[in-house]
Amino acid sequence: MKYVSTRGGVPPVGFAEAVRMGLADDGGLLVPDALPQLSPDTLRDWSRLRFQDLALELMTPFVGDELSRSDLADLIERSYASFTAPEVTPVVEVGSRWVLELFHGPTAAFKDVALQFLGNLFEYLLVRDGGELNIVGATSGDTGSAAIAGVRGKDRIRIFVLFPKGRVSPIQERQMTTVLDANVHNIALRGSFDDAQRLVKTLFRDLALKRECHLAAVNSINWARILAQVVYYFYAWARVTDGNPDRAISFSVPTGNFGDIFAGFLAKRMGLPVDRLILATNRNDILTRFVETGVYETGPVHATLSPAMDIQVASNFERYLYFLVGQDPDRVRCLFDALSRHGRLIVTEAEQARVKSDFAAMAVDDDATLSQIRETFTASGYILDPHTAIGVRAGGDRRDLVCLATAHPAKFNEVVHRAIGREAPPPASLRGLMERPIRSIELGADIDAVRDFLRETLER
Known part of the structure; x- marks a missing residue:
């Protein structure tokens, strides 16, 4: 299998080069x-597999012969050995719906599923092929800590994480800044997540700098992130349906950067029986508005109780748009040129109809988020984090609904306490965080400042 750019400007590359690029x-x-097309018999057979073995089967056609099957299996086993749940991503019944718990990794967030794998994959490729990597990423909360946990202390790898100062939860910030390994560098940016993401993309578009500094990406712009996230859609479907290929289910997905729900879109394209993908946003509702109107128009970023979703420009939206317009890179370039010039892009009526067939969408405000946490706890005793609560609210009363639980509620205990008057018990990985020493640097949202810090640090 080869990988191509959504904008058509680079020759096809293999899996390893796609990960590095x-x-x-x-x-x-x-x-x-x-995309591989999976038969009902294959779905039935795979439904009996444990998570790690399912990941091996799903990833193999995307990796091809660039890693041996035994090496890929070893990477997968090591990546999920640190998860506290034997099932890795258990599916639990909460009232009339199912909750897919994605927070049993080392940083208690869904990003661990992909970033534990990506960190080990980076290390494997460096040992095999030589060289070094300097990872640069932007985070709205969970990507940064999960990426750091995936590569801290690893030889030949350094990581630089940009996060919006004052716009991540206290625990999320401490999960990053209390990691004092010499290869970890945290940058508190005076700006929004969109500012951080824009700066990271600007660094990567400077091809001379990218090659000089051996830059690598851990944000969901990295294909390996998406690949790892596809796995848990198949796993959840198998647990809810007992592997019956005639039974489709729906998924409600808290959505900010579009990577998680895009993984679900790919799973459906590969043959997973999915009824509806429900795109759940907070007040930053650019994606909900796009589903409803066919217009993708940027606006100000609003601070909410679900900060990981306080995003206007969703990176993985471009991947979806590529499929929406018939895998036409010229059309993708034209649409993004319009977005760059005018702050919006518009698809045709026929394309908007396809969007509505791919997704349902709903924006959920802070009051409704608090209400959902309260209602779920009152009815079942189950505590939702604010992002998961948005997914549950958007999913409504649909039957055979799986809601993706993207973070442990203890990561947002200030919000949880507001909703139910008590805090969620923290997992072991979060205990004592607020008492540990921290290290970070504060910079303005300026490309020269970030570029200079990167170069100076690498020179040292």
């Missing part, structure tokens, strides 16, 4: 040139 050199995102 992160953002395509033409500014687009890398996608597979074809």
Whole structure:
């Protein structure tokens, strides 16, 4: 399998090169040139597999012969050995719906599922092929800590994480800044997540700098992130349906950067029986508005109780748009040129109809988020974090509904306490965080300042 850019400006590359490249050199995102199509018999057979073995089967066609099957299996086993749940991503019944718990990794967030794998994959490729990597990423809360946990202390790898100062939860910030390994560098940016993401993309578009500094990406612009997230859609479907290929289910997905729900979209394209993908946003509702109107128009970023979703420009939206317009890179370039010039892009009526067939969408405000946490706890004793609560609210009363639980509620105990008058018991990985020493640097949202810090640090 080869990988091509959504903007058509780079020759097809293999899996390892796609992982190293992160953002395509033409500014687009890398996608597979074809998707495997899975038969009902394959779905039935795979439904009996444990999570790690399912991941091996799903990833193999995307990896091809660039890693041996035994090496890939070893990477997967090591990546999920640190998860506290034997099932890795258990599915639990909460009232009339199912909750897919994605927070049993080392940083108690869904990003661990992909970033434990990506960190080990980076290390494997460096040992095999030589060289070094300097990872640069932007985070709205959970990506940074999960990426740091995936690569801290690893030889030949350094990581630089940009997070919006004062716009992540106290625990999320401490999960990053209390990691004092010499290869970890945290940058508190005076700005929004969109500012951080824009700066990271600007660094990667500077091809001379990218090569000089051996830059690599851990944000969901990296294809390996999406690949790892596809797995838990198949796993959840198998647990709810007992592997019956005639039974489709729906997924409600708290959505900010579009990577998680795009993984669900790919799973459906590969043959997973999915009824509806429900795109759940907070007040930053650019994606909900796009589903409803066919217009993708940026606006100000609002601070909410669900900070990981306080995003206007969703990176993985470009990957979806590529499939929406018939895998036409010229059309993708034209649409993003319009977005760059005018702050919005518009698809055709026929394309908007396809969007509505792919997704349902709902924006959920802070009051409704608090109400949902309260209602779920009162009815079942189950505590939702604010992001998961948005997914539950958007899912409504649909039957055979799986809601993705993207973070442990203890990561947002200030919000939880507001909703139910008590805090969620923290997992072991979060205990004592607020008492540990911290290290970070504060910078303005200025590309020169970030570039200079990167170069100076690497020179030291």
